[in-house]
Amino acid sequence: MTKAKVLVARSIFPETIARLQAHFEVESNQADDNWSSAQLIEKLQGKQGVFTTGSERIDGALLAACPELKICANMAVGYNNFDLDAMTARGVLGTNAPDVLTETTADFGFALLMATARRIAESEHFLRAGKWKKWSYDMFSGSDIHGSTLGIIGMGRIGQGIARRGALGFGMKVIYHNRSRLDAALEAECKASYVGKEELLKTADHVVLVVPYTPASHHTIGAAELALMKPTATLVNIARGGIVDDAALAAALRERRIAAAGLDVFEGEPQVHPELLTVPNVVLTPHIASATVPTRRAMADLAVDNLIGFLVDGKPVTPLNPAVLAGR
Numbered sequence: 174m175t176k177a178k179v180l181v182a183r184s185i186f187p188e189t190i191a192r193l194q195a196h197f198e199v200e201s202n203q204a205d206d207n208w209s210s211a212q213l214i215e216k217l218q219g220k221q222g223v224f225t226t227g228s229e230r231i232d233g234a235l236l237a238a239c240p241e242l243k244i245c246a247n248m249a250v251g252y253n254n255f256d257l258d259a260m261t262a263r264g265v266l267g268t269n270a271p272d273v274l275t276e277t278t279a280d281f282g283f284a285l286l287m288a289t290a291r292r293i294a295e296s297e298h299f300l301r302a303g304k305w306k307k308w309s310y311d312m313f314s315g316s317d318i319h320g321s322t323l324g325i326i327g328m329g330r331i332g333q334g335i336a337r338r339g340a341l342g343f344g345m346k347v348i349y350h351n352r353s354r355l356d357a358a359l360e361a362e363c364k365a366s367y368v369g370k371e372e373l374l375k376t377a378d379h380v381v382l383v384v385p386y387t388p389a390s391h392h393t394i395g396a397a398e399l400a401l402m403k404p405t406a407t408l409v410n411i412a413r414g415g416i417v418d419d420a421a422l423a424a425a426l427r428e429r430r431i432a433a434a435g436l437d438v439f440e441g442e443p444q445v446h447p448e449l450l451t452v453p454n455v456v457l458t459p460h461i462a463s464a465t466v467p468t469r470r471a472m473a474d475l476a477v478d479n480l481i482g483f484l485v486d487g488k489p490v491t492p493l494n495p496a497v498l499a500g501r
Contacts, residue, residue, distance in 0.1 A: 177484045179222040182213065182229045185248070189224075189473045196481050197222070214238045222480045227251060231267070233259035244483045246476040249463075250274055251413055253386040257494050264500060267493040268479035272330065273471035274463040279334030281437070281462040282411045286335075286379055289407045289435035291315040294456045316378060316405060316432060318343050324377025325349040326370065326393065327384030327412060333363050335381055340364035348373055374401040379409070386413035396421040402431050409435040411462045414442050423448035426455055437462050 179197040181190065184205035193199045200216065202208070208216065213229060217239040225231065227249035236242065236259055244266040245255060255267045288294055296313040299305060323339040325332045328351040339345035340363065347365040354360075354367045374380065380402065384390050394408065395418040402408070408431060410417050419440045425431050427448070435456040439445050442460060449455055463469065475490060483489040492498060 177221040178219055179224065179480060179484075180216050180220045181224040182208070182216075183226045185224070185226075185473055186470060188470075189477060192474075192477050193224070193480065196485055210235065217242055222246065222484055224248065224476050224480065225254065227254055230254050231260065231265075232256040233263075236260065236263045236265060244268065244480060244489070246479040246483075248472045248476040251385060252493060253413060255493070261494045261496055264497055266483055266489060266497045268476070268483070268489050268491050269493055270472040270475040271491060273475055274468050275330040275334055277465050277468040278331050278411065278462045279338060281464075282331065282335050282381055282383065282409060283338045285411065285435040285437060285456060285458065285462075286381060286407070286409045287318055288456045289409055289433045290318055290379060292433065292454070295453050298453075316407065318345065318379070320344050320346075321378040322346045322348060322376055324368075324373040324380045325365070326373065326380065326382050327351060328355055328363075328365070329383065329385075331411075332381075332383040333359070333365075335383065336363040336365045348377060370398075371401060374398055375403075377406060378403065379407045382408070382410045382412045382416050384412050384416060386415050391415050392418045394418065394422070396425075399425040399431060404430060405432050407431065407433045407435070411437045414438045414440045419446040419449060423452060426452045429454075 176198050179193055179199050181199060181201040184203050190199060190201050210230065214235055217223060219241055221241055222244045225245055225247050227247055231245050231254060233256060242265055247269045250269055250271045252267060252269045257267055260267050292313045292315040323345040325336055328349045332349065336347045336349065340347045347363065348368045349365045350368060350370045350373045384393060393416050399421060422434060423446055426434055433454040437458045438460055463472065479489045479491060
């Protein structure tokens with residue numbers, strides 16, 4: 174029987190390529206070239222599946238130009254690179270990689286929160302520049318984590334993981350805002366209380382964003398929201414670029430209207446708003462919240478499982494638009 178053809182759009186573990194080659198004809202991008210949309214369309218000709226990493230845009234124009242494409246398997250939990258409506262209309266399945274990165278990403282979110290609140294990056298730059306000549310009582314004084322109020326916007330799996338770390342590990346009071354309230358048992362497990370968004374912003378000492386990106390969540394945090402926050406508060410974004418208005422945040426940081434921010438994601442990444450690069454009170458990391466070897470392997474494996482499950486067995490593991498399956 175003729176094997177289906179699959180494209181791997183970015184460089185990935187050699188073992189991942191080997192797993193795919195056992196089932197498919199595989200074209201891979203181990204050179205990790207950044208393909209334009211036109212180049213991606215060219216590479217997808219004759220392909221039934223594509224392994225994506227979250228940065229490849231799959232939209233109506235691409236789908237119209239790639240009529241043989243049947244599945245796009247994201248090696249990420251987020252899928253704002255997919256136009257799911259267009260994919261469903263074309264009968265193309267989308268899949269993502271939830272669950273396997275939850276705890277690792279929650280670990281990183283908390284690490285970024287601590288680095289931000291305790292001014293770790295700022296003080297390291299100071300030390301490396303040879304500016305540390307003497308100790309002083311207020312040198313790089315930050316804010317406490319333990320016993321403070323943690324506000325989480327977006328209370329999915331990762332948000333819940335951060336809540337547990339804060340409440341159980343650091344004795345924090347945890348408040349959250351979400352599109353829908355958690356059930357009472359899950360709130361009790363996370364030791365978290367539901368509040369309105371405005372109350373959260375006014376009350377929290379530390380705000381962590383874990384909300385999925387959609388047009389409705391674009392600039393969830395903008396100038397008006399930043400104005401509600403305490404001048405001593407910190408803001409951490411491990412969700413997606415576009416959740417925060419980066420220009421408004423840079424201005425708030427420069428003017429010390431909030432104390433500090435920690436950002437793993439950015440609008441228009443890999444580009445970073447130039448003003449964010451000039452303010453000292455921000456910790457910047459290049460979208461690495463899930464970056465441990467075991468977790469990245471698990472994410473890649475799940476994307477492969479979805480490709481095999483759909484193209485070989487007809488049973489994908491984590492479908493995003495299951496209506497496509499019903500229509501087969």
